[in-house]
Amino acid sequence: MGRRGRLTVYLGAAPGVGKTYAMLSEAARRRDRGTDVVVGLVETHDRVRTAAMLEGLEVLPRRVVEHLGARFEEMDTDAVLQRRPEVVLVDELAHTNLPGGRHEKRAGDVAELLAAGIDVVTTVNIQHLESLNDEVLRITGVRQRETVPDEVVRTADQIQLVDMPPEALRRRMAHGNIYRPERIDASLTSFFRVGNLTALRELALLWLADRVDDALGDYRRAHDIEQSWPTKERIVVAVTGGTESETLLRRGARLAQRAAGAELMAVNVIASDGLAGVPESRLGRVQQLVVSLGGSFHTVSGEDVASAVVDFAQGANATMVVVGVSRHGRLRRLVAGTTGDRIAAAAGAIDVHLVTHGQVSGSARRRPLAVLSPLSRRRQATGLVLALLLPALITPGLRAFQDTDQLPLAEMALLAGTVVVALVGGLLPALLAAVVSFLALNWFFTPPFGTFTIAEPPNLLSLLVYVAVAVGVATVVDRASRRAGDAVRARTEAAAMSSLSRSVLTGQDTAEAITQRVREVFAQRSVALLVRTPSGWEGVAASGDDPPGAPGEADTQVAVDDDRVLALRGAPLRAEDRRVLEGFALQTSLVLEYRRLREREERAAALEGAEATSTALLRAVSHDLRTPLATMRAAVDGLVGGGTALAGSDRSELLAALGDSTDQLESLIDNLLDLSRLQTGLLRPVLRERSLEEVLPLAVAGHPPGAVRLELAEDAPLLCTDTGFLERVVANLVANAVRVSDGTPVQVMVHDEPDTVTVLVVDRGPGVPRDRRAHMFEPFQRLSDGSPGGLGLGLAVSQGLATALGGTLEAEDTPGGGLTMVLTLPRRGVA
Structure with missing residues (x-):
């Protein structure tokens, strides 16, 4: 495979800044160094200094194109390929070629030259980049019709920004160096206003800065550079989804606003064990806030939050990490440290900004003891009873043994009881069981008996070890119980969310399907999706009996977005189920937004198709009528x-x-x-029993004698059809066949089947290549006969009429050469 050419782009911040002049200056320098440079196409726009730069450069002739009765000039790509210079100059990359060329855009010609190994130097203005089209419209009020995809310019080997201060550019305009005198005043008061030029200049600088940043990222990845290079302010905010996240994000946004072009990124770390974390609804609100602040939201997985945040910041080449002050109490911060401290220790050259907030240490002090255990009050109460009852039952049983040393056996039995209490009631009842067991061991099994005095030091050490082991085992059992419960809840939530995802992936993303899914998953009597209107709440969809008509009538409600609510009637939901429901609500919001975007896309596609048809119609009508x-x-x-x-x-x-x-x-x-009429569905057949003997002779009439040979048996079949439709289809097919047959008779034959009737129109013309048959039935498509006087609608209309009759129209090869049109119709018409 040969060498691919290099692409150099002169990017203009605005028209008239001198990008073509700069391109020609570069060409002159390369020519002086001995490089073979030619001019494929340069537009001077009658600018004297630009035209003077062409002197001494080889200019290739242009290709003349006739369009709508006028003559235009385009770049002759074939001439450039035949000449094969080292470098070719191609002006105005975003130009749209006139019909008749190989490529719709000049960018396609440039891609072909690059593939042939020819270096290309080209120009484009910032307002012609596809991604900035809407921004340019809002700034200047002018829609740029000719655009080029950003990727074409972004992947260039070299980009040169050609810039000029707005005042200097306006002086150039006033001196007549850009446009003709009659256009100067209008341009200065419209597109070339100082505000427009300043905004376009900033767009060009920011776009090019992103391109340079991408190149820097590629370089760092190629050379395995992990440390941060502070070339651009990137602020990473570590968020948990809690209420303090909003404070951190707003502080990060203010820091980002201090540096032009700074990026704001929020990162949330999910525990890699896959257990449930922050409710989806909270994270959804955080995501919305990040977007409103102009930032981006990212989710990463990791066992250690600090390491995951630092790894993300280094990968994003961040300059600062914003993290909140720990919400834990002083004791835990003293023993275990804080996430902010660990991030600061591992961040290296990245700055760490600690932000205080209203949740600092307050939540830890205000938490009631009940939340220390995820178990129900009933199970905790049962555990407390067992903590007192089991030692009371185990101790008399052990006393029944007459062995002199009962302490080891008693310790093992009471330890087993402590484990049972931990399994039933959690950590607090288990700690109580350990204390009660310690007292029982001291009173009944440690000499002197009947007192809390311990005479022998080994017995004291044994009891202390027992208490330590009992507390440790109770803690481990309680944590394992918590983890098991979390895992079950996470699995349940995942299954519930998976069921909703499957309904989306399978296309069951209607509002009715969502309410039905919610009712089934949460075992509710009825579910309604309500939307807020100026006159009150209205139901979008509902499932079940007697659905609520307003949020106040529901037993449980959760907001989907600002204007939609899921209202449920039935048994109250547990806290865990409500969290899953909030996740459903978030997914519902995404599903409804996706459906809205899909409907808009379908409408846009329909409008685009209608516009394409209208454009093709105007082109065809302007010539053929x-x-x-x-x-x-x-x-x-x-x-x-x-x-x-x-x-x-x-x-x-x-x-x-x-x-x-x-x-x-x-x-x-x-x-x-x-x-x-076919496209709008207004043309409908009127079906009646008819014999082909009545229809086909009329359809093949009007041609010169011997041009058509109709082969129809005397017992021609009857079928339920529309005579006018069928006659029109066959007449169009026969007319096309006669036109391409060059005097060879066209055969029209009928094959009678039990349920269908097939009409064959056989010609001996040049036929149609297989690769064109997929498009031959589209409107405004002409076959290779090149006959005048047609819009290319005959086959499109014929196929539409055949479909309206419930049949099909296909093209097949004629044995020995030619084309056979196969019209298959049902005997009983359309159902």
Whole structure:
């Protein structure tokens, strides 16, 4: 594979800044160094200094294109490929080529030259980049019709920004160095206002800065550079989803605003064990706040939060990490440290900004003891009872043994009881059981018996070890119980969210499907999706009996967004189930937004298709309707101007031409009307029992003798069809076949099947290549016969009429050469 050419782009901040002049200056320098440089296409726009720069450069001739009766010049790509210079200059990269070229855009010609190993130097203005089209419209009020995808410019080997202060550019405009004198005043008061030029200049600088930043990232990855290079302010905010996250994000946004072009990124760390974390609804609100502040939201997974945040910041080449002060109490911060401290220790060259907030240490002091255990009050109460009851039951049983040393056995038995209490009631009852067991061991099994005095030091050490082991085992058992419960809840939540995701992926993303899914998952009596309107709440969808009509009528409600609510009637939900429901609400919001975007996309596609059809229609009508009209006008002028002096033969010839042109024009208009009615569904068949013997002879009539050979048996089959539709289809097919047959008779045959009737129109013409058959039934597609007087609608109309009759129309090869059109119709018509 040969070398690919290098692309150099001169990016102009605005028209007239001198990008073409700069490109020509570069060409002159390369020419002086001995490089083979040619000019493929340069637009001087009658600027004297720019035109002077062409002197001494080889300029290739342009390709002349005729369009709508006028002559235009385009770059001759074939001439450049044949010349094969080292470097070619191609001006105005975003230019749209006229119809007839190999590529729709000049960027396609440039890509072909690069693929051939030719270096290309080109120019483009910032307002012509596709991603900035809407921004330029808002700034200047002018929609740029010619655009180029950003990727074409972004992947260039070299980009040179050509810039000029707005005041200097306006002076150039006023001196007549950009536009002709008659356009100067209008341009200075519209597009070339100081504000517009300043905004375009900033757009160019920011876009090019992003391109340089991408190149820097590629370089760091290629050379395995992990440490941060502070080339651009990037502020990473570590968020948990708690209420303090909003404070951290707003502080990070203020820090980002102090540096132009700074980026704000929020990162949330999910525990890699897959257990449930912060509710989805909270994270959803955090994401919305990040977007409103102009930042981006990221989620990473990791066992250690501090390490995960630092790894993300280093990978993003961040300059600062914003983290909140720990919410834990002083004792835990003293023993275990804080996430902020660990981030600061591992951040290296990245600055760490600690932000205080209203949640600092307050939550730890205010938490009731009940939240120390995730178990229900009933299980905790049962555990407390067992903590007193089990030692009371175990101790008399052990006392029944007459062995002299019962302490080891008693310790093991009471330790087993402590484990049972931990499994039932959690940590606090287990600690109580350990204390009670310690007292029982001291009183009943440690000499002197019946007192809390311990005579022998080994016994004291044994009891202390027992208490330590009992507390440790109770803690481990309690944590394992918590983790098991969290895992079950996480699995339940994952299954519930997976069911909603499956309904989305399978296309069941309607509001009715969502309410049905919520009712099934949460075992509710009824569920309704309500939307807020100026007149009150209205139901979008509902499932179940007697759905609520307003949020106040529901037993449980959760907000989907600012204007939608999921309202449930049924058994109250547990806290864990409500968290899953909030996740459902967030997913519902995404589903509804996705459906709205999909509907908008479908409408846009329909409008785009209609626009394409209209454009093709205008192009076709401008040429093909003009021909019969011109003939008719010439015939009428001849008849009127000649008067009685016209010979009889001339008069007959003019009248015949007038009649033929009228028929041709009538046929074109009929096809246009039929196509319009078919596309809008207004053309409907009227089905009646008819014999093909009544229809086909009329359909093949009107052709020269011997041009068509109809093969129809005397017992022609009956079928339920619309005579006009069928006759029109066959007539169009026969007319096309006769036109390409070059005198060879066209055969029209009928095959009778039990449920269908097939009409074959066989010609011996050049046929149609297989790769074109997929498009031959599309509107405004002409076949290779190149015949005049048609819009390319005949086959499109024929297929539409065949479909309306419940049949199909296909093209097949004729054995020995040619094309066979196969029309298959049901005997009983459309259902």
